[in-house]
Amino acid sequence: MKRQLLLCLLTGFSLASFGQKDKPDLTVVKKIREEGLNRSKVMETAFYLTDVNGPRLQGPGFMKAANWSKNKLTEWGLQNARLEPWGEWGKGWEIERSYIAMTAPYYKTLIAVPRAWSGGTDKLQQAEILYIDESDTTALEGYRDKLKNKVILIHQPFAISPSFNPDARRFTAEDLAKMEKDDSAPRDSSYRSLIQAMRTRNAFNQKMRKLAKQGGALAILNTSQLSKDGTLFVSGDFANAASGTAHDDLADLTISVEDYLSLSRLAKAGVPVKLELDVKTRFFTTDTKGYNVIAEIPGSDPKLKEEVVMLGAHLDSWHAATGATDNAAGCSVMMEAVRILKTLGLKPRRTIRIALWSGEEQGLHGSKNYVAKHFIDPNTRKFTKEGEQLAAYFNVDNGTGKIRGIYLQNNTAAGPIFAQWLEPFHDLGATTIAPKSSGGTDHVSFDRVGLAGFGFIQDGIEYSTRTHHTNMDTYDHLIADDLKQASTIVASFVYNAAMRDQKIPLKKETAESGR
Numbered sequence: 387m388k389r390q391l392l393l394c395l396l397t398g399f400s401l402a403s404f405g406q407k408d409k410p411d412l413t414v415v416k417k418i419r420e421e422g423l424n425r426s427k428v429m430e431t432a433f434y435l436t437d438v439n440g441p442r443l444q445g446p447g448f449m450k451a452a453n454w455s456k457n458k459l460t461e462w463g464l465q466n467a468r469l470e471p472w473g474e475w476g477k478g479w480e481i482e483r484s485y486i487a488m489t490a491p492y493y494k495t496l497i498a499v500p501r502a503w504s505g506g507t508d509k510l511q512q513a514e515i516l517y518i519d520e521s522d523t524t525a526l527e528g529y530r531d532k533l534k535n536k537v538i539l540i541h542q543p544f545a546i547s548p549s550f551n552p553d554a555r556r557f558t559a560e561d562l563a564k565m566e567k568d569d570s571a572p573r574d575s576s577y578r579s580l581i582q583a584m585r586t587r588n589a590f591n592q593k594m595r596k597l598a599k600q601g602g603a604l605a606i607l608n609t610s611q612l613s614k615d616g617t618l619f620v621s622g623d624f625a626n627a628a629s630g631t632a633h634d635d636l637a638d639l640t641i642s643v644e645d646y647l648s649l650s651r652l653a654k655a656g657v658p659v660k661l662e663l664d665v666k667t668r669f670f671t672t673d674t675k676g677y678n679v680i681a682e683i684p685g686s687d688p689k690l691k692e693e694v695v696m697l698g699a700h701l702d703s704w705h706a707a708t709g710a711t712d713n714a715a716g717c718s719v720m721m722e723a724v725r726i727l728k729t730l731g732l733k734p735r736r737t738i739r740i741a742l743w744s745g746e747e748q749g750l751h752g753s754k755n756y757v758a759k760h761f762i763d764p765n766t767r768k769f770t771k772e773g774e775q776l777a778a779y780f781n782v783d784n785g786t787g788k789i790r791g792i793y794l795q796n797n798t799a800a801g802p803i804f805a806q807w808l809e810p811f812h813d814l815g816a817t818t819i820a821p822k823s824s825g826g827t828d829h830v831s832f833d834r835v836g837l838a839g840f841g842f843i844q845d846g847i848e849y850s851t852r853t854h855h856t857n858m859d860t861y862d863h864l865i866a867d868d869l870k871q872a873s874t875i876v877a878s879f880v881y882n883a884a885m886r887d888q889k890i891p892l893k894k895e896t897a898e899s900g901r
């Protein structure tokens with residue numbers, strides 16, 4: 387009875403807390419808008435992270451950008467800017483040279499990028515193709531003696547067709563209305579079967595690469611149905627990065643699907659094909675640890691300054707381009723958000739902490755390890771004091787598109803709060819509260835242990851067609867106005883979260899506590 391009364395009181399309290407007092411301070415919003423929309427530095431930051439720095443693959447490319455960001459955040463007046471190690475990662479890797487062409491039946495350069503952690507060819511080499519028309523691993527054994535000095539090409543069952551859809555897209559009013567009603571879990575059965583198909587293909591590829599290496603092959607070529615029209619989707623075999631494993635000497639190149647299918651047709655028809663290639667890659671073993679960039683705007687309220695509002699994005703990228711939309715965009719937005727708050731001299735009650743993660747592309751390593759180290763007691767599996775003090779985490783990692791709203795991760799109690807925080811930005815296209823979870827990036831590291839972690843809804847633009855993990859993910863695919871809008875909204879959200887009397891409610895707490 388007593389407990390029920392307590393629950394009622396607490397619930398009443400929490401309902402009241404979603405009322406009038408979550409209206410943002412409009413004087414501050416106005417200032418944030420002026421700084422974020424009219425005096426933005428977001429594209430300057432993006433320029434340094436992409437054009438100047440180059441690719442930010444886990445290793446030296448990432449470290450260069452991490453140091454630049456740390457220094458920039460310090461220059462803007464943030465405190466405790468540092469590179470915080472999160473644990474053992476493995477080897478760094480870079481391409482030093484990469485060239486491949488067909489020399490017979492005629493000369494033609496191929497559109498190609500080595501996969502990350504690929505080996506090289508030692509020097510410029512001439513080679514014939516070995517075309518393998520098999521899809522099961524046992525049949526591969528039959529090729530063991532034919533591999534020496536060959537470039538391996540495995541039959542691909544697909545063809546390509548022209549696309550009649552535009553590359554770039556924004557959410558329509560109907561799309562957004564649907565999202566407001568959709569509270570489905572993020573991983574459905576089609577996702578699971580996709581993952582299963584990917585695992586089977588990876589197992590085959592791993593076996594093929596091992597065999598090719600043992601048999602003295604010179605290189606292996608691969609492609610995907612999406613890698614057309616000059617856009618290559620390239621990732622890498624990060625098993626080769628593990629400390630202690632031998633460097634993989636086999637050159638492993640992604641080439642355009644048009645080149646791939648052309649070589650396959652020639653090989654199948656028995657037309658003699660010759661290739662020449664020169665690939666040089668480098669592994670780095672001096673520092674095999676992974677690092678996150680961390681910096682803070684200290685809180686000003688004696689009672690609340692120990693509590694922390696975090697914002698973050700992953701700074702590491704794949705290597706075929708400069709990772710502009712994945713995720714220099716998100717990092718530039720987050721850095722810009724704290725720059726805006728710092729420049730305006732606002733005094734947040736809670737501490738605001740920015741994190742630029744690494745190892746995201748290989749499995750959310752930076753954020754996952756940060757959460758484990760800071761927020762979860764390894765023995766009890768409960769929140770540490772620091773975990774209790776985390777008020778909220780906000781993430782941006784869906785490309786260059788402007789913010790259209792926020793995903794609740796099924797945290798319904800956060801909905802009415804965020805709805806009020808979005809109100810002053812309806813005119814900029816940010817209106818939608820989507821109950822469902824979004825996945826695939828660093829807020830998941832927070833959400834899955836029960837912390838309040840959120841990602842924003844962003845217009846897709848060309849993310850899935852052109853830029854995400856491709857050789858076209860470059861500065862010119864960024865949209866300045868969208869990034870300015872996103873920085874402004876993130877700055878306002880983070881400020882509101884730092885000023886609110888209570889922390890953002892947690893999912894498990896929403897029913898019975900006043901948080």
Ligand SMILES: [Zn+2]
Pocket residue numbers: 700712713746783827
């Ligand atoms: Zn990303």
